[in-house]
Amino acid sequence: MARKKTEQENHDIQFEEAMKRLEEVVHKLEEGEISLEESIQLYQEGVTLSRICGQKLDAIEAKITQLIDEDGQFKQKPFRVEGEAQ
DSSP, X not given: OOOOOOHHHHHHSOHHHHHHHHHHHHXXXXXXXXXXXXXXXXXXXXXXXXXXXXXXXXXXXXXXXXXXEETTXXXXXXXXXXXXXX
8 A cells, every 4th residue: 555645745736636636536435345444544535635626726716817807997806706705
């Protein structure tokens, strides 16, 4: 079994790599052909990866801005998804 990554290593992981690993974890859990102990470890890893992905998406969303044309002048406004609470 691969060594467990430290918390710092998990936070240094790229979003795409975290999503790929999360998909692998979900696939293994769905197969159901692993021990209870391994299932628990994979579940915990999946929760950690899910949180990391969420944090990275939140950080990226905070950086995205929209250019809005108001009265012939362009202004920057924070990006908001339609229907999202502000």
